[in-house]
Each structure stands twice: as structure tokens, then as C-alpha cells.
Amino acid sequence: MENLDAFRAEVGKWLEDNCPPSMRKPLGPDEDINWGGRTKKYENPEEKLWLDRMAARGFTTPTWPKEYGGGGLSNAQARVLAEEMRRLHCRPALVSFGITMLGPVLLQYGNDAQKKEHLPKIVKGEIRWCQGYSEPGAGSDLAGLQTRAEDKGDHYLVNGQKIWTSYANYADWIFCLVRTDTNAPKHEGISFLLFDMTSPGVSVAPIKLISGTSPFCQTFFQDVKVPKANLVGKVNAGWTIAKALLQHEREMIGGMGFGMGGTGGGGALEQLAKEYCGADNGRVADPVIRDQVAQHAMDQRCFLTTLRRSAEESKAGQGPGAASSMFKLYGTELNKRRYELLVKVLGSQALGWEGEGFNTRELGTTREWLRSKGNSIEGGTSEVQLNIIAKRVLGLPD
Amino acid sequence: MSLALSEEQELLRNTAREFVAEHSPVKALRRLRDEKDPVGFDRALWTEMAELGWAGILLPEEYGGSGLGYAELGIVLEECGRTLTATPLVSTSLLGGNAVLLDGNETLKKEILPAVAKGERILALALEETSHHAPYAIATRAEATANGYRVTGKKTFVLDGHVADHLVVVARTAGKSGDRDGLTLLLVPKGARGLSVTRTIMVDGRNAANVTLDGVDVDKSAVLGGAGRGADLLDKVLDRATIGLAAEMLGTLAEAFERTITYLKERKQFGVPIGSFQALKHRAANMFVEVELARSIVLDALRAIDENRPDVSQLASIAKARVSDAIHLVGNEAVQMFGGIGVTDEEEIGLFLKRARVAELTLGDAAHHRARFARLNAF
Numbered sequence: 178m179e180n181l182d183a184f185r186a187e188v189g190k191w192l193e194d195n196c197p198p199s200m201r202k203p204l205g206p207d208e209d210i211n212w213g214g215r216t217k218k219y220e221n222p223e224e225k226l227w228l229d230r231m232a233a234r235g236f237t238t239p240t241w242p243k244e245y246g247g248g249g250l251s252n253a254q255a256r257v258l259a260e261e262m263r264r265l266h267c268r269p270a271l272v273s274f275g276i277t278m279l280g281p282v283l284l285q286y287g288n289d290a291q292k293k294e295h296l297p298k299i300v301k302g303e304i305r306w307c308q309g310y311s312e313p314g315a316g317s318d319l320a321g322l323q324t325r326a327e328d329k330g331d332h333y334l335v336n337g338q339k340i341w342t343s344y345a346n347y348a349d350w351i352f353c354l355v356r357t358d359t360n361a362p363k364h365e366g367i368s369f370l371l372f373d374m375t376s377p378g379v380s381v382a383p384i385k386l387i388s389g390t391s392p393f394c395q396t397f398f399q400d401v402k403v404p405k406a407n408l409v410g411k412v413n414a415g416w417t418i419a420k421a422l423l424q425h426e427r428e429m430i431g432g433m434g435f436g437m438g439g440t441g442g443g444g445a446l447e448q449l450a451k452e453y454c455g456a457d458n459g460r461v462a463d464p465v466i467r468d469q470v471a472q473h474a475m476d477q478r479c480f481l482t483t484l485r486r487s488a489e490e491s492k493a494g495q496g497p498g499a500a501s502s503m504f505k506l507y508g509t510e511l512n513k514r515r516y517e518l519l520v521k522v523l524g525s526q527a528l529g530w531e532g533e534g535f536n537t538r539e540l541g542t543t544r545e546w547l548r549s550k551g552n553s554i555e556g557g558t559s560e561v562q563l564n565i566i567a568k569r570v571l572g573l574p575d
Numbered sequence: 576m577s578l579a580l581s582e583e584q585e586l587l588r589n590t591a592r593e594f595v596a597e598h599s600p601v602k603a604l605r606r607l608r609d610e611k612d613p614v615g616f617d618r619a620l621w622t623e624m625a626e627l628g629w630a631g632i633l634l635p636e637e638y639g640g641s642g643l644g645y646a647e648l649g650i651v652l653e654e655c656g657r658t659l660t661a662t663p664l665v666s667t668s669l670l671g672g673n674a675v676l677l678d679g680n681e682t683l684k685k686e687i688l689p690a691v692a693k694g695e696r697i698l699a700l701a702l703e704e705t706s707h708h709a710p711y712a713i714a715t716r717a718e719a720t721a722n723g724y725r726v727t728g729k730k731t732f733v734l735d736g737h738v739a740d741h742l743v744v745v746a747r748t749a750g751k752s753g754d755r756d757g758l759t760l761l762l763v764p765k766g767a768r769g770l771s772v773t774r775t776i777m778v779d780g781r782n783a784a785n786v787t788l789d790g791v792d793v794d795k796s797a798v799l800g801g802a803g804r805g806a807d808l809l810d811k812v813l814d815r816a817t818i819g820l821a822a823e824m825l826g827t828l829a830e831a832f833e834r835t836i837t838y839l840k841e842r843k844q845f846g847v848p849i850g851s852f853q854a855l856k857h858r859a860a861n862m863f864v865e866v867e868l869a870r871s872i873v874l875d876a877l878r879a880i881d882e883n884r885p886d887v888s889q890l891a892s893i894a895k896a897r898v899s900d901a902i903h904l905v906g907n908e909a910v911q912m913f914g915g916i917g918v919t920d921e922e923e924i925g926l927f928l929k930r931a932r933v934a935e936l937t938l939g940d941a942a943h944h945r946a947r948f949a950r951l952n953a954f
Contacts, residue, residue: 447954567856
């Protein structure tokens with residue numbers, strides 16, 4: 178066994194020495210996590226310093242190989258790093274779809290030149306990626322996508338439209354599913370392309386959501402020229418890569434539900450219930466609310482324990498496959514239930530839109546409640562996850 | 576401790592699975608029920624299980640036990656749950672046995688525990704007084720006498736009470752019903768003067784009894800856990816038994832779920848397996864998630880006892896609430912998905928539904944444990 182204690186001591190000391198003071202505080206109301214990218218402006222120089230120091234050790238992508246700038250850590254060491262960062266309240270130095278989605282599939286399916294070109298820039302936060310998957314006519318039926326990429330000898334010519342492209346308006350590059358064969362069965366004519374969002378013919382339009390925010394865009398391609406070197410894997414064999422990436426996405430969203438649940442509403446549910454619904458001898462006065470708060474806490478605990486069991490069983494070579502669908506399904510549904518309960522607990526104070534009469538936490542809860550409605554739609558709806566479980570895990574017939 | 580099974584634990588699971596499949600398949604429970612067996616479980620089977628070391632699995636070797644932990648007992652209980660095997664594991668090994676082991680005096684331990692490990696002694700906890708689990712709602716009185724106590728009261732839903740050699744009676748030496756203080760646990764031998772025990776036939780074909788104590792005299796040495804301080808011992812015993820019962824329920828609900836999935840693949844209507852219908856697929860997939868979550872929390876709860884963690888009580892309530900809700904869902908869905916055959920006595924799935932509901936209520940249903948969880952967390 179590797180010596181994790183020595184690693185913990187070393188990495189803990191390094192974090193204390195290298196994490197700037199402002200990066201050990203929670204995000205302020207006007208701050209966002211660092212997504213990196215060409216257009217990122219660093220108003221706080223410590224944010225850049227923190228990213229550069231972490232990237233230099235490969236700690237923005239702890240388990241990636243060192244040759245591409247990663248940390249070269251084992252999974253166990255990466256867990257220790259995460260635990261130490263939590264203990265010392267260090268912010269993540271960088272969050273990106275390059276880290277959680279594109280990187281893992283490039284490591285598996287990319288050629289050497291692609292890995293050398295793109296992975297180090299992801300590690301350092303130089304390039305911010307977006308995901309060109311869904312189309313107006315291809316949501317749950319993703320493989321029905323129609324964005325065309327025509328073979329023009331030395332390049333592909335891309336025409337079509339994507340939708341629900343997260344942060345396309347801030348992204349530098351896109352990983353994109355395109356149709357390269359219109360005659361083949363739908364799963365067999367898809368390819369996986371990478372291209373620069375500043376290429377001529379690319380345009381984006383943010384979509385305003387019910388929460389009032391615009392995290393998603395429509396993305397249009399008109400005669401966009403993409404060099405053939407930017408094709409990942411073989412032509413018409415992109416669906417396998419697309420599915421592998423979706424699995425990483427589901428894991429990310431499933432885990433995110435939890436991260437958001439931990440802080441959403443800015444306080445423990447039971448405390449809010451006492452504050453907003455009334456307390457009786459130090460207990461939540463309404464027994465129905467109390468029961469629902471207890472149910473939610475139990476659901477969270479059971480979900481966390483299942484994540485842990487899945488990790489431990491896969492380490493021991495046991496356990497079910499298609500776990501990512503279960504986590505995506507349950508994590509997002511749990512997060513939606515959390516916000517429904519929060520709104521119930523806060524009552525009319527969670528139903529303000531803006532202005533006087535509501536504090537920041539209350540207004541935030543309203544917006545996050547509305548935003549949470551998308552959780553069980555994006556990255557594959559809950560219904561699609563149920564289909565995957567029924568087919569892949571339970572073996573139920575088509 | 577990892578939630579993944581070790582090689583030894585996998586081996587124990589395989590042994591237990593093969594044993595119950597051969598010696599106590601579901602039809603064994605049916606036979607006990609149909610023949611109106613006076614004992615309600617198979618004594619010869621219990622002796623064999625004792626020889627495998629399962630009756631005394633938790634007991635230290637000095638009392639003739641196997642010296643293993645809850646993780647291992649949980650495996651045996653889960654496999655017993657799969658075939659609805661009727662055993663005194665909950666009444667004797669978990670409830671009565673723990674009351675003696677965790678706070679009995681040495682004389683009592685030496686007298687009782689080795690006999691438990693051999694499968695020769697049956698114990699029962701006489702706790703409930705109403706139709707709902709309420710461990711402190713005790714009106715049964717124990718009045719001090721010259722040498723001990725005189726016990727008067729009525730108990731219900733006493734698991735294996737009609738065949739128990741000793742009853743652990745929860746009585747009150749002070750305070751009023753509902754108080755945690757003032758409870759005293761007393762060991763009462765069968766046949767004691769003033770003790771009457773009536774077997775109750777339950778819907779799941781298992782054993783319970785109503786018990787009347789009409790001025791039963793017991794000696795001072797019969798006190799377990801200290802006079803008036805019995806709740807400390809009672810809580811510990813109930814936490815452990817609740818987690819053990821949850822492990823048994825996990826086996827029952829996992830088996831009912833797997834049988835249902837098999838049925839969905841076999842049963843054809845409109846010329847196709849009914850499992851190809853999305854209306855059933857999604858319900859099946861939702862059940863799968865509930866089964867997985869139940870399994871995780873039960874495994875963690877069993878390990879929490881073995882590791883002596885401070886959150887054993889919390890985990891007991893989370894696990895029992897979880898498996899109770901899951902077994903309720905799976906039991907009902909299983910019968911519905913089996914269709915007409917599901918409501919016949921001939922098909923075994925109905926026996927799982929019946930066991931599900933009794934186990935769900937035993938030692939507190941989901942609502943009870945959510946309320947308890949809230950209390951433990953001060954909200």
C-alpha cells in the first residue's frame with residue numbers, strides 16, 4: 178500500500194503555504210467559480226495565482242498523467258487531496274467541462290497529437306470548452322441529431338444548430354457531435370469533432386430560463402470549416418465516444434446535486450424550519466414538516482453511502498454497472514426535492530422575485546428552486562436514466 | 576470498514592445462501608403455517624444453524640459463541656430473509672441475547688448465553704403494550720418486594736414469546752408511561768407463577784404472543800441494566816436488533832424484487848414479455864434504486880455497530896425507515912406486477928407481501944424512525 182499519511186501531510190502543508198487567503202473563503206455574492214478560458218478576467222490576482230500554482234502541480238486534474246500536465250496521482254491520493262482542500266476551505270482552483278467531460282474521453286480515444294495539443298491547456302485553464310450535443314430536434318433522442326459535417330477533402334464543412342449549449346457564450350472551443358453519414362442507421366453516422374468557437378460561421382444566442390439566468394445558449398453553425406485533424410476517433414464512430422462522455426457528465430451532475438444540496442438555501446434545513454415554521458421547545462413545531470426534513474436528511478445520507486459503496490465495490494471488483502445513471506437520476510431528483518422543501522419551509526419569503534422585502538438568501542432560494550427544475554432534464558432526463566437502468570442493469574427486453 | 580464484502584464474508588454468504596435454499600426454502604414456511612406447527616419454527620433447523628455458529632454468532636467465544644460481528648450476522652439474516660426462513664435470530668440472538676450480553680451479570684451470562692449459542696434456549700423481549708412500537712410507553716409496573724419485584728401488566732406482539740424459556744420484561748419501577756426514566760428490565764422464566772402467554776397467529780406465519788403478568792415475583796438478581804435505568808440498555812438492544820431486522824428485511828425485499836424482474840421477463844401478453852412495457856420498466860428501475868439505497872445503509876449500519884461508532888442510533892433509525900419504505904413499495908409493486916397470480920395463495924410472492932408488512936411494523940415503522948431521527952438530531 179502507498180503511504181497516504183505522508184502524502185496527506187505533504188499536500189496539507191503545501192496547500193497551507195500556497196493557497197492565497199482570499200481563496201480560502203466562500204464565494205462572495207458577486208463572485209463565480211473560476212472556469213478559466215481566454216476571456217476570463219482576473220479582478221482578484223490571487224485567483225490567478227491560485228490557479229497557476231495548482232496547475233503547476235497538476236492538481237487541477239489530479240489523476241491525469243504527468244506527461245499531459247496532470248498530477249499523476251492515484252485515486253486514493255486524489256481523494257486525500259480533495260479532503261485536505263475541504264479541510265482547509267480551499268476553493269477549487271478551476272472548474273470546467275474540459276476537466277470533467279472532454280479530458281477523460283480524449284485520454285481514452287484521442288490521438289497523441291490531440292492529447293498533447295488540448296490536455297495541457299485544460300489543466301492550466303487556458304481554454305474553456307463547451308458541449309455541442311443537443312439540438313432542437315434531438316433531446317432525449319440525441320442520436321437523431323442533424324448537424325451536418327461534409328467531407329471537403331482537407332476539412333469538414335459544418336452546418337446546423339445546437340441548443341442547451343452550457344456557457345457557449347463564454348467558451349473558446351466546442352466538442353461537437355456531427356452527422357457525417359446521412360444514409361447510415363442513426364447511431365452509425367455520427368462523428369466527434371473539436372473546433373474553435375471563433376471560427377467564421379459560429380454564432381451563439383443565450384437562452385433566458387425561468388430562473389432569470391442564462392446558463393444555456395443556442396449555437397449556430399454556418400459553413401464552419403473544421404480541419405480533419407480535429408476529428409476524435411474514427412469517422413462515423415463518434416457515438417461510442419459520445420456515450421462515454423455522457424457517462425462522465427452524469428457522474429458530474431449526480432455528484433453536483435449533492436454539492437448544491439449541501440449549501441442550497443444557506444443553512445441546514447432543520448434550522449430554517451425552526452426559524453420559518455416555528456419552534457416548540459427547540460423542535461420544529463409542525464410534525465409534517467419535521468417528518469419531511471427527516472426524510473430528506475435520510476435520503477441524503479443513503480445517497481452518499483451508496484456513492485461510497487459504489488466506489489468501494491468497484492475498487493474490490495464487485496458492484497453493478499450503469500451506476501452513473503442511478504446517481505444522475507437520484508442526485509438530481511433529490512436536489513429538486515430539496516428545493517421544493519426549502520420553498521415550502523420559507524413560504525412566501527421564497528416566492529419573491531427581486532427588490533425589497535426579501536433577503537439575499539431568500540431571493541437566491543427562489544432562483545435556485547427554479548434552476549433545479551432543469552437538473553432532471555439536462556444530461557439525459559430522469560426518464561432516459563430509468564430506460565438505461567431497465568435495459569443495462571435489469572436486462573428488461575426492448 | 577469497507578462496504579464491499581471481504582472474501583470471508585462472500586464465503587459466508589454463499590454458505591448461508593446454499594443452506595437456506597436446501598433446508599428452508601419458502602415452502603418450509605408454508606408447511607409450518609399449513610400444519611399449524613405449535614413451535615412456529617423448525618427446531619431441528621435451528622439446532623443445525625446453531626451448529627454452524629449462527630445462533631451465537633455475536634457471542635464471545637467464552638460463552639460458546641463465534642465471536643464474529645454484525646457484518647457477518649447481517650449476511651446470515653439477509654439470506655434467511657430471502658427465503659422467509661422463520662428463526663429465533665431476532666428474538667433470541669438479537670433482542671434477548673443482547674439484553675443479557677450487554678448488561679447482564681456474569682452468573683446470568685454463564686447460565687444463559689452458552690445455551691443460546693447451542694440453540695437450546697429461546698429468549699424473547701416483552702416490550703410493546705399497544706399496537707404501535709413505543710419503547711417508553713410502559714405501564715407494566717414492577718413493585719419492590721423484600722427480595723425483588725412483583726410485576727403486573729400486559730404485553731403484546733412478543734416475538735417468539737410462546738416458546739421462550741425466558742422473557743425479558745420491560746417494566747416500570749418509577750415514573751409514568753412515556754417517561755424514559757424509571758424503566759427496569761427483568762428476566763422472567765417461563766412457567767413463573769402469574770405469567771400467562773397466549774400465542775398470536777400473525778399474517779406472516781411467524782410467531783408472536785400476548786403476555787399477561789399478574790403479580791409475577793422475581794428476584795433482585797433478575798434485573799438487567801440497573802433498576803430504573805433500563806432505558807440505556809433497552810436503547811442499545813433495540814438499536815442492534817433494529818439493524819439486524821433491517822438486514823433480514825433487505826434479503827426479503829431484494830428477493831421479492833428479483834423474482835418480480837424475472838417474472839417481467841417471462842410473462843407474455845400481447846405476444847411480448849410484459850417487461851418490455853415502459854410503464855413497468857420505469858417502476859422496476861425506480862425499485863432498483865430503492866433496493867440499492869437500502870442495501871448501502873444497512874451495510875453501513877451493521878458496520879457502525881462493529882466499529883462502535885457514536886452514530887449507531889441514528890443509523891438504526893435511517894436503516895429501518897429506509898428498508899420499511901422500500902419493502903412496502905416492493906411488496907406492493909411485486910403483487911401488482913404478478914397480476915392475478917400474485918393474489919393467489921399458491922404463488923409465493925404473496926408471502927413476501929405478508930412478511931413485508933409485519934417486519935415493517937416490528938420495532939417501529941418508517942414514520943416512527945423519522946420522528947426518532949429528528950429527536951436524536953434536536954429538531
